[in-house]
Amino acid sequence: MPTDIQAPSIAYLPLLPILIVFGAATLGVLVEAFVPAHQRRLSQVVVAVAGLVASLGAVIYLAADGTSRLVAESALAIDGPALFLQGTLCVLGIGSILLLSERRLDRSGGVVVSQAANAPGSREDLRLAESSHVQTEVYPLAMFALGGMLLFPACNNLLLMFVALEVLSLPLYLMAGLARRRRLLSQEAALKYFLLGAFASAFFLYGVALLYGYAGSVDLGDILTATSQAGKSDGLLYLGVAMLGVGLLFKVGAVPFQAWTPDVYQGSPTPVTALMAACTKVAAFGALLRVFYVGFGTSQWDWRPMLWAVAILTMVVGAILAVTQTDVKRMLAYSSIAHTGFILVGVIAINKSGLSGTLFYLLTYGFTTIASFAVVGLVRDSAGEATHLAQWAGLGKRSPLVAGVFALLLFALAGIPLTSGFMAKFAVFKAATEGGATALVVVGVIASAVTAFFYARVVVLMFFQEPTVDGPTVAVPSAYTAVTIAVGVAFTVILGIVPQPVLDLAGKAATFIR
Amino acid sequence: MSPSLTLIGVVPLVGALVVALLPQGKDVLAKQVALATSLVVLVLTLVLCVNFDPQGDRFQFVQSYDWIRAFGVHYAVGVDGIALVLVALIAVLVPVVLLASWDDVEALTEVGTEGSDAPAAKRKSVRSFFALLLVLETMMIGVFAATDLFLFYVFFEAMLIPMYFLIGSYGGPRRSYAAVKFLLYSLVGGLLMLAAVIGLYVQSAKQGPGTFSFEALTQLNLSHTTQAWLFLGFFIAFAIKAPLFPFHTWLPDAGAEAPTGGAVLLVGVLDKVGTFGFLRYCLPLFPWAAREFAPYVIALSVIGVIYGALLAMGQKDLKRLVSYTSVAHFGFIGMGCFAFTTQAGTGAVLYMVNHGLSTGALFMVIGFLINRGRSRFISDYSGIAKVAPTLAALFFVSGLSSLALPGLSTFISEFLVLVGTFERYTVAAVVATTGIILAALYILLAYQRTMQGALSSAHAALKDLSGREVAALAPLIALMILLGFYPKPVTDIINPAVKVTMQEVGAQDPAPTDVAKPAAESK
DSSP, X not given: OTTOOOOOOOOOGGGHHHHHHHHHHHHHHHHHHHSOHHHHHHHHHHHHHHHHHHHHHHXXXXXXXXXXXXXXXXXXXXXXXXXXXXXXHXXXXXXXXXXXXXXXXXXXXXXXXXXXXXXXXXXXXXXXXXXXOXXXXXXXXXXXXXHHHHHGGGBOBHHHHHHHHHXXXXXXXXXXXXXXXXXXXXHHHHHHHHHHHHHHHHHHHHHHHHHHHHHSOOBHHHHXXXXXXXXXXXXXXXXXXXXXXXXXXHHHTOTTSXXXXXXXXXXXXXXXXXXXXXXXXXXXXXXXXHIIIIITSSOHHHHHHHHHHHHHHHHHXXXXXXXXXXXXXXXXXXXXXXXXXXXXXXXXXXXHHHHHHHHHHHHHHHHHHHHHHHHHTTEEETTEEOOBGGGGTTHHXXXXXXXXXXXXXXXXXXTOTTSHHHHHHHHHHHHHHHTTOHHHHHHHHHHHHHHHHHHHHHHIIIIISOOOTTOOEEOOOOHHHHHHHHHXXXXXXXXXXXXXXXXXXXXXXXXXXX | OOTHHHHHHHHHHHHHHHHHHSOTTOHHHHHHHHHXXXXXXXXXXXXXXXXOOTTSOSSEEEEEEEEEGGGTEEEEEEEOHHHHHHHHHHHHHHHHHHHHTTTHHHHHHHHHHHTOSOHHHHOOOHHHHHHHHHXXXXXXXXXXXXXXXXXXXXXXXHTHHHHHHHHHHHSOTTHHHHHHHXXXXXXXXXXXXXXXXXXXXXXXXXXXXXXXXXXXXXTOOOOHHHHHHHHHHHHHHHHHHTTOTTSOTHHHHHHHHSOHHHHHHIIIIITHHHHHHIIIIIHHHOHHHHHHHHHHHHHHHHHHHHHHHHHHHHOSBHHHHHHHHHXXXXXXXXXHHHSOOHHHHHHHHHHHHHHHHHHHHHHHHHHXXXXXXXXXXXXXXXXXXXXXHHHHHHHHHHHHHHTTOTTSHHHHHHHHHHHHHHTTOHXXXXXXXXXXXXXXXXXXXXXXXXXXXXXXGGGXXXXXXXHHHHHXXXXXXXXXXXXXXXXXXXXXXXXXXXXXXXHHTTOOOOOTTOTTOOGGGGO
């Protein structure tokens, strides 16, 4: 009977974290439409933060319950890794929302421009830059992106994964163009991110199509079954995996698909950069892990060499190009590329400790990164953020606290012991050695040494050089930014000294449901 | 379970916190708190030394708790004889260094303001300086006290950060270059070691529960290839740290640019972590590889002895000169570690202590001289002995100790190393002996050029050492003389630990008759 289409049975409870965030985003749109202008900002912040906190509560509830399950006709997998990453995303998302709400740093208030479509440098654009007119669409945009990110690592179905990819990407493309200062860079970033992102999505979609041709299904479980059967066309599998890989590796910022990263990180408003650097990476790695561990878990000999090459390239290129940067945000962008390489080392381990190590790395990296970008946003001169490295000279003398915090975060990124960065690096390198990827670990430690060079260089600038006469000032942030930085730094230190509870959590979470 | 080592490690950290949190302007109080803290550590360490039983267990004052179960990491501390004397060396050097650096930060600020136009921002924080020194003390004690490889590694790397800031913030004109060079050299070595540490852990996990416990790791069965690779990972890290030729190039820069107190601790203690690492980790964990590579290490050491001495002779800068003498001395220590005789091993450990004392004293005297003359160059000084006889005399004594004059402590250690090495590597020992002659040359030449001769008018008003400065040097000089005549208390502590290490590496002391028997056959 052609008309007899049954409605899929959906268990809504496991979807609660995702639904709450999308609900809060929708509510944000309504707030935008109906709440009077002067109350809008506060209402948006409350809605967004409350949504994320509620979502985090739902994640904890589901995690305490402890059962992994496939829901919505096995299109979604709510299992350990998904919940761990969703929890991480909620916390990091709250941090990003708080950073977006900072009003005290820019003299006209707010970090985002209200009419991004104006031509940069035009009269309206200049007028707008100085006006205190503020729009708040950025909150629902961020929430939609976060909803997509929550969905992304839970997708057990490639078509749904594509939808999640688009849901998380489209708001980000927009948000990249919203910077209040240096509009041209920002618009360039948005356009570049959009074009390259759309291109990568197309690759992803084509990969899905090929894999459908190979396995007759877009369900990861079916693909897994298909890879263990003989008589399939391996050409479709290889091409499909490669294309899918391009789409995912683009999102995590792995070489050779990293070209967008520095431009977009530099041009976007700094809180948006923080959101992209921390949350997008977490979500995209979640999806990457699921695709390769679940869908292609038994065909690892087909794709492991490809990831080896990508990981080595990513670590080496990221580390070396970062050395040549003169802009703090670009430097952090290349550093994030190098870190993508380190995380890939954990992915390539293909064992349980690789999975738990990667989850732990994503969490620690997210906290450290959000706090770093928050600090970058504090250092300003008359033209906005002072991101040129030369302007940071002698910052340690002007404001020892901010410089000290930034130095600590940089040491964490460099992986110096007693910070979370070291524990995370240790976890993935250990897993990779156990998984037989010793050569990769050796490349990793050498790349780490190179990254230490440019982190140390910033410390040298801040502490060992004299301040310039017309150097930037450090703005005193409001509680929004201060709390975010404090939490990020606290996690960086605490996870460096007592990582056991979180490692346990990651260890418990490190089982995919198939 | 004895918490004494943890206590000794925590006291300086608490002191550092107090010093750092003192309100601005309380600089004198900060110094007093720092000194008092370091004296408390000294007293506690002396109590520890008295209670140490050389004939007892290998590791004493042990303490072990689970730290990170996911990695099998323990917070485990304990000292054997070798670690104990090095902890004692730290406990002696830190108060001395604090006393010697009493007014260094203020002096630095004055120097800065003379030639520049931004006086206000030039002021350096006294509190941070003393807090950093105390943090460094905690890290240094930790690195010697750790009996868990992971814990050792944590201290090994974390130790770099306070020293990095000491050099970079309070150092000489090329301080940022020297600080970065120091950090990067150490990190490269450290990260290679990290790969080896992980490799070792994975091997241990294949043979039982994965662990970093030193004693458990020595029981592992490792294939020769694995041993060779892991040995190299550790060895390069330690050789950079030590520093052994050809990994030494960072030391002259760091030693010369570091503030006096930093330089004393850098060369006196931090570098000892390298040679300590040879004895504690390279030898017992990878005995086969250690025996296999020993001849090459001995060769590098001998080159270091001669090369360091020759370069020291050619230096124009006093602090670089002392740094290069250390390269030569570390050649001796490296030779002692890898000769695989009890004599050479004991000599090497004793050398670590004595080198800390004599080079520490030398750096301090030179620091005092530079504070007065505002120049590091030998050619800027002459005839100083006429106006500053005490300074000259203490320079002379420290110098003599550095060139291993009989009657001063270094002589005994150098002698032990050479005799111990001679039994196994005759040629190497003979060549290294010429290093002693070269040492006499570089020390005496430097003394002659700066202290003797006509006094230049610029230095006519140069003040002799103050009471504080003499008080800082006195304990070191006293120890040099004391240990020069009666080293038994120290060697008694060292000897059993060295014997155990030699057993672990599978080396027996050659009988007097089979002098030329190579090490590899005696396993």
